[in-house]
Amino acid sequence: MTETDPSHRVRVEPLGVSFDAPESLTLLEAGGFAGVSLPRSCRNGTCRSCLCRIVSGTVRYTIEWPGLSREEKAKGYTLPCVAIATSDVIVDVPDATVV
Template identity: 55%
Template sequence: MSYSVLIQPSGLRFNAEAGRSLLRAAEDVGVVLPSSCRNGTCRTCLCQVREGSVVHTIEWPGVTREERAEGWILPCVAEARSDIVIDVPLAASFGD
């Protein structure tokens, strides 16, 4: 199963396979999201879900309970559970 991911404000789109982090799924198709540690601690990839749902693959990712309630996620350790829209102002494609 895969889910559609729309990145705002760029309008970039990609599909994320179930079981694949959003960061890896983006990279698979040439979409560049900010990243550094890739393990949920540095917060470089922090972004906000506007629509849809995700699940973090680690128990305590580097987001607070309040941030999670506001839709903030870490794509390096998050997987889509539905079609989603995320707000990532610095997203780009490899050709940009």
């Protein structure tokens, strides 16, 4: 990592595994490089296979409006395939696995 590519710690619950997510990668990509498999399919924010909830922390999106309703965003839901950590993050992903 360089100073121009800050990294944040992502913790996946209930799996209890953490990994670093540089701001150049989505949560899904960073998890994959760290050996953490999150549910996925389209990888572009439309299929919602990766839908999960942010317990704490903040993200920004690689697309203008990911496939989430305003209500879902307000309740903390996110799509890791298009979400980039902007702080340390805890996500609730019941179907995550270590590969």
